[in-house]
Amino acid sequence: MRTVLDHGYIRTVNTMGSDLDVVNAARVSFDKEAIELSEKDHKLISYLVKHKHDAVFRHCAMTFEVYAPLMVARQWYKHAVASSHIEDQMGWNESSRRYVTENEQFYIPAVSEWRAAPDNKKQGSGDVLNQYYGAKYTRRMQLLVKEAHELYLEALADGVAPEQARLLLPAYSMYVRWRWTASLNALLHFISLRLDSHAQQEIQLYADAIFYEVKDAFPITTTEWLLNR
Secondary structure, rough: OOOEEOEEEOOOOOOOOOHHHHHHHHHHOOOOOOOOOOHHHHHHHHHHOOOOOOHHHHHHHHHEEOOOOOOHHHHOOHHHHOHHHHHHHHEEOOOOOOOOOOOOOOOOHHHHHOOOOOOOOOOOOEEEEEHHHHHHHHHHHHHHHHHHHHHHHHHHHHOOHHHHHHHHOOOEEEEEEEEEEEHHHHEEEEEEEHHOOOOHHHHHHHHHHHHHHHHOOOOOHHHHHHHEE
């Protein structure tokens, strides 16, 4: 398990395959199979990555449990909804506030974590916000979350349906938990996009954690992907 932000984490649940499976997916074209990795196989993986023979990376997959603020989850979910099952092999199952009515947690940026708007006024962030404003919005958010959470619990106690009571919770800062299954090809694509400096900082932190888990499971493929893409 790797911790991210104040309460978040990613945890590898399952891993299917290895660098050897990548090699054998390629070698089956010549009715060949390797028993263990050699230097020749390392060069083959480098060639496959460099020339975008991505199909061989779809025979391996990983499943993660992720706990992150909803604003991160909704960015992440684009990788599932914008792909087809055949193309990227994505699976996504998320906890629901229709059924779960306890263990609410919220991401509240620390005083030094608030960022200014970028100079171009478009997507992304600028420099760290002045400490005065950082302190102001951390405190205001703490009060907002406290009041909303108390109102949510009061609504449940009054018999309001959980699927409606959840409307009272601050959505984008609330942590949600989900399981995400993706092929090695999709994982490497996710890492490439979300480790980019233009990605939102919070999802960059999660992508970094995913990167190290994928690298532990597929060290040669991951290294070659980052070097050649």
